[in-house]
Every structure is written in C-alpha cells, then in structure tokens.
Amino acid sequence: PCKVIAIANQKGGVGKTTTTINLATAIAAVGKRIMVIDLDPQGNASTGFGIEQEDRNPTIYEVILGTAALDKAILGTGIPGLDIVSATIDLSGAEVELIDFEDRTFQLRKAISKSKVLQEYDFIIIDCPPSLSLLTLNALVAATSVLVPLQCEFFALEGLSLLLKTIERVKVNFNPGLEIHGIVLTMFDTRNNLSSQVADDVRNYLGSKVFDTMIPRNVRMSEAPSHGKPSLLYDFNCAGSQAYIKLASELLKKSKSA
Amino acid sequence: PCKVIAIANQKGGVGKTTTTINLATAIAAVGKRIMVIDLDPQGNASTGFGIEQEDRNPTIYEVILGTAALDKAILGTGIPGLDIVSATIDLSGAEVELIDFEDRTFQLRKAISKSKVLQEYDFIIIDCPPSLSLLTLNALVAATSVLVPLQCEFFALEGLSLLLKTIERVKVNFNPGLEIHGIVLTMFDTRNNLSSQVADDVRNYLGSKVFDTMIPRNVRMSEAPSHGKPSLLYDFNCAGSQAYIKLASELLKKSKSA
Numbered sequence: 400p401c402k403v404i405a406i407a408n409q410k411g412g413v414g415k416t417t418t419t420i421n422l423a424t425a426i427a428a429v430g431k432r433i434m435v436i437d438l439d440p441q442g443n444a445s446t447g448f449g450i451e452q453e454d455r456n457p458t459i460y461e462v463i464l465g466t467a468a469l470d471k472a473i474l475g476t477g478i479p480g481l482d483i484v485s486a487t488i489d490l491s492g493a494e495v496e497l498i499d500f501e502d503r504t505f506q507l508r509k510a511i512s513k514s515k516v517l518q519e520y521d522f523i524i525i526d527c528p529p530s531l532s533l534l535t536l537n538a539l540v541a542a543t544s545v546l547v548p549l550q551c552e553f554f555a556l557e558g559l560s561l562l563l564k565t566i567e568r569v570k571v572n573f574n575p576g577l578e579i580h581g582i583v584l585t586m587f588d589t590r591n592n593l594s595s596q597v598a599d600d601v602r603n604y605l606g607s608k609v610f611d612t613m614i615p616r617n618v619r620m621s622e623a624p625s626h627g628k629p630s631l632l633y634d635f636n637c638a639g640s641q642a643y644i645k646l647a648s649e650l651l652k653k654s655k656s657a
Numbered sequence: 658p659c660k661v662i663a664i665a666n667q668k669g670g671v672g673k674t675t676t677t678i679n680l681a682t683a684i685a686a687v688g689k690r691i692m693v694i695d696l697d698p699q700g701n702a703s704t705g706f707g708i709e710q711e712d713r714n715p716t717i718y719e720v721i722l723g724t725a726a727l728d729k730a731i732l733g734t735g736i737p738g739l740d741i742v743s744a745t746i747d748l749s750g751a752e753v754e755l756i757d758f759e760d761r762t763f764q765l766r767k768a769i770s771k772s773k774v775l776q777e778y779d780f781i782i783i784d785c786p787p788s789l790s791l792l793t794l795n796a797l798v799a800a801t802s803v804l805v806p807l808q809c810e811f812f813a814l815e816g817l818s819l820l821l822k823t824i825e826r827v828k829v830n831f832n833p834g835l836e837i838h839g840i841v842l843t844m845f846d847t848r849n850n851l852s853s854q855v856a857d858d859v860r861n862y863l864g865s866k867v868f869d870t871m872i873p874r875n876v877r878m879s880e881a882p883s884h885g886k887p888s889l890l891y892d893f894n895c896a897g898s899q900a901y902i903k904l905a906s907e908l909l910k911k912s913k914s915a
C-alpha cells in the first residue's frame with residue numbers, strides 16, 4: 400500500500416524542505432515511485448526541483464480548495480519515478496479560505512482518495528510549512544506517518560513536545576492510523592558541543608523513534624537549491640547526500656517491518 | 658516618539674528571535690527603555706530571556722483578543738530598561754479566533770494605543786512567527802518600521818521579494834507610516850561562497866536598505882538560549898554579540914536621521 404509521509408515541524412528552518420527533496424530523490428533512486436506534495440506557500444520544494452513559477456498551474460492550492468483534481472496538478476521533475484504537485488504563494492490564501500469548509504482539515508485527504516495516486520505511487524511525501532496551522536493539519540490528517548526533522552539546536556528542541564502532542568491529538572480526533580515514522584536529527588555539527596547535547600537529549604527522551612542516521616551540516620546542501628537540483632544530483636558524494644541515502648535505506652527497512 | 662519595530666520574515670529559522678533578543682539587549686545597554694513583544698506561539702523570545710512558562714500570564718494572546726490590557730502583561734527580564742510581553746502556545750489559537758473580529762489586523766495596534774507603552778518606552782520590538790498570517794499582519798499594522806533578518810542562504814533569498822511586496826501592501830492598505838528600517842544579513846559564514854554571493858546579491862538589489870553590519874554564524878549565539886540569557890550576557894566578547902552591538906549603534910544612528 401502507498402505510504403503517505405508528512406514532513407512536519409512548526410520550528411522554522413530545521414530542514415523540512417531539504418529532507419523532503421533529498422529523501423524523495425534517494426527513495427526514487429532505488430526504483431520506488433514517489434510523489435512530493437509541496438504544501439508550503441514559500442514553494443521551496445518546487446524550487447528545489449527546478450520547477451519554474453510559470454509551470455506551477457494548477458497547484459496544490461486549487462487541489463485543496465477543490466477547484467482542480469489532484470491528478471491534473473502532477474508535474475514531472477525530470478528524475479525517473481519522482482513527480483511533484485507544486486505550490487506558489489497563492490497557497491497562503493488557503494489558511495483563511497479553508498475556514499469556511501465544513502471538513503476543513505480533510506480537504507487534502509479527500510483530494511488524495513478521489514485521485515489514482517494511492518495506486519500509482521509507493522510513497523507520497525508532503526513538505527509542510529513552519530506552523531501548526533490548517534495546512535499542516537491537512538497534511539497530518541492525510542498522512543499514514545510523520546517524519547520530524549529536528550535541528551540540533553536548543554530552540555528546535557523546545558518545540559518538539561508541542562509537536563508530538565499535536566500529532567497525538569490529530570491521531571485521536573481525526574486520523575487513528577497516524578504513526579510517528581521517526582525523528583531525524585539535522586544540521587548536526589561535529590565541531591560544537593550543543594549538537595551532541597541535543598542529540599543525546601533526544602535519543603534519551605525518544606529512544607528508537609530517532610533514526611540512527613544523522614544529517615551533518617554540509618554547505619553543499621544549501622548550495623544545491625540555487626541550481627534547482629536535489630543535492631544527490633548536485634553533489635552525490637558530499638556528506639549530506641550520503642546521509643540522505645542512508646536515511647532512505649533506514650526508512651525503507653522501518654517501512655518493511657511496520 | 659516611540660519606535661515600534663517588527664522583526665519579520667516568513668522564511669523559517671533566519672534569526673528573527675535571535676535578532677529580537679540581542680538587538681533589544683544591546684539597545685537597552687546604552688540606556689534606552691525597550692519592550693519586546695513575543696508574537697510567536699513558539700514563545701522562543703520569552704524562553705531566550707529566561708521567562709518560565711508558569712510566569713507567562715497574561716500573555717500577548719489575551720492582549721490581542723482584548724481580554725487583558727497590555728500594561729498588565731508586561732514582565733521584567735532582569736535586564737535594566739528591558740521588559741517583555743510573553744507568549745505561549747495558546748497564541749496559535751489566535752490565528753483562527755481573530756478571523757471573527759471586525760478589524761482583525763488592528764487588534765495589536767489598538768491594544769498598544771490604549772496602553773501607556775508609547776510614552777513609557779523608546780522602542781517596542783515585535784518578534785514575528787515564520788509566516789505572513791494574521792499575527793504577522795497585526796505586527797506590520799502596529800509597527801512604525803520593519804527590520805528583516807535575512808539568512809545568507811538561497812531559499813531565504815527567494816522569499817525576500819514576496820515579503821517586500823507584503824510590506825508594501827500593508828503600507829498602502831493599513832499603515833501608511835510603515836517604513837523598512839533595513840535588512841540585516843544573518844548567519845554569514847566566511848568559510849563558504851554561498852554566503853558572500855547572497856550578500857552581494859542583496860546589496861546590489863537593495864543598496865542602502867541593507868545594514869552595513871552583518872551577523873556572523875557563531876555557535877555561542879545558539880548556546881545562549883539554553884541558559885535563558887541573551888548572548889550579550891552569556892558571552893559578551895563573542896563575534897555574534899559584538900555584531901549585535903554594532904547593529905544596535907547603526908540602527909540608533911539610522912533612527913536619528915529618520
């Protein structure tokens with residue numbers, strides 16, 4: 400069955416988009432069929448795959464408001480087996496417009512079940528904006544699991560228990576099947592103590608929920624988006640790309656036994 | 658007259674909270690009276706000043722919904738001349754609750770004008786959440802100017818023109834007095850080309866709107882919050898603290914001539 404994974408964390412700048420882009424690419428590289436949904440009005444995941452602004456039509460905005468079918472919004476990324484539903488700034492209007500809908504947290508889930516994507520793809524990966532607003536709630540209701548990128552910094556750690564409580568609330572009220580796929584530690588900097596302190600704290604607190612693979616801070620990761628390419632295509636051998644390849648294989652193993 | 662400065666950027670993790678905390682501390686250090694408003698449901702600015710969760714009552718949430726007066730929500734930070742109005746996760750409810758208000762983008766501005774803070778403080782600095790939602794719009798309507806922290810990274814650059822358009826729209830429709838105080842380049846990393854490329858691009862595009870002072874990437878900045886202290890108190894001599902002191906004096910000079 401198709402696994403729908405929401406990449407979520409309300410803390411900003413923790414590596415949600417970078418994880419979406421590179422994890423999706425690494426999973427596609429082993430022959431799986433993947434669809435990415437860019438659910439952030441910033442449209443960074445769309446940009447990271449080199450999708451031009453003028454090609455982003457229709458977007459997830461029209462899909463979530465029900466004015467376009469999901470199947471019609473799918474674009475190719477040029478990477479075999481990897482497609483994307485893009486986003487533009489129009490999506491920021493959805494936060495307010497969705498309020499008027501009866502089942503405003505179910506719009507994305509409904510759009511997915513009306514389409515053929517659950518049969519056509521092995522994975523759907525949803526990049527969420529930095530908030531616990533209606534867009535992120537739509538992703539959590541549509542998802543079968545949540546992957547949480549956690550930057551190895553103090554402020555990022557502070558928000559974690561809130562996020563876990565929100566996921567639990569969504570599971571109880573809207574989506575009983577929702578699981579935590581895992582927490583992935585990002586921007587781990589071997590040069591500073593803070594990173595290892597945060598990493599130790601999180602592993603003590605959450606144990607096996609934390610992926611073994613850590614993503615190191617690596618400047619090649621932040622250079623890749625300016626070339627419109629995932630870092631796996633921009634620089635396959637860099638530490639960041641290799642870490643995402645390892646994360647993908649760890650995730651695929653976890654999925655098998657799940 | 659009191660200057661109300663919104664620290665805003667919808668891109669996550671660019672240094673909004675770190676700039677709020679350390680700029681406010683540096684300005685207080687030269688004898689000005691400062692009030693910080695934490696307008697982010699994550700409450701990172703409140704944590705960065707060591708405000709315990711149980712002391713955060715009432716918060717900016719009650720103030721913005723009109724159930725508490727702003728004067729009643731002011732807490733001391735222990736730093737002479739520097740007070741704060743704190744935030745907790747309750748604030749995330751305001752995004753939806755404000756929709757029902759007639760003048761939902763003016764709630765913060767109304768609360769400020771009803772109080773005595775414009776007479777009691779020289780500066781009010783508002784830390785915004787990573788979105789262009791109702792909370793950030795309330796800050797832009799209440800502000801006399803906007804200071805934009807911009808991380809020297811590609812994704813952060815991509816969102817800049819959208820932010821500037823939004824500020825322009827708020828100026829035209831709600832707050833004709835709103836000015837751009839300036840763009841401050843953050844997490845500048847001398848070791849990598851990307852930082853200097855982004856810095857050059859921004860200076861070419863925006864000229865004198867960009868502060869001369871750049872904030873370097875400096876691990877002491879991210880260690881300070883875990884001690885509940887601004888980096889100026891945690892490590893006065895580190896590169897980050899010294900940069901914020903320079904930024905404060907540059908800002909005070911700009912304010913004089915404004």
Ligand SMILES: Nc1ncnc2c1ncn2[C@@H]1O[C@H](COP(=O)(O)OP(=O)(O)OP(=O)(O)O)[C@@H](O)[C@H]1O
Nearest residue numbers: 411412413414415416417529616617620621669810
């Ligand atoms: N492992 C890494 N090493 C170095 N830089 C990284 C790494 N991962 C991400 N970055 C950079 O850090 C910044 C933040 O990452 P990203 O945009 O993926 O986070 P996000 O959580 O999606 O942000 P937002 O909350 O705004 O959506 C980006 O400029 C990105 O290029």
Ligand SMILES: Nc1ncnc2c1ncn2[C@@H]1O[C@H](COP(=O)(O)OP(=O)(O)OP(=O)(O)O)[C@@H](O)[C@H]1O
Nearest residue numbers: 411552669670671672673674675787874875878879
């Ligand atoms: N100059 C710096 N050098 C190193 N680390 C920094 C610097 N400035 C901020 N940081 C760290 O980077 C992370 C992001 O900064 P901060 O939380 O201030 O950004 P923000 O824009 O307020 O994030 P959000 O969008 O979630 O509100 C934090 O962990 C912070 O400690």
Ligand SMILES: [Mg+2]
Nearest residue numbers: 415416439443
């Ligand atoms: Mg993102």
Ligand SMILES: [Mg+2]
Nearest residue numbers: 673674697701
């Ligand atoms: Mg912040």
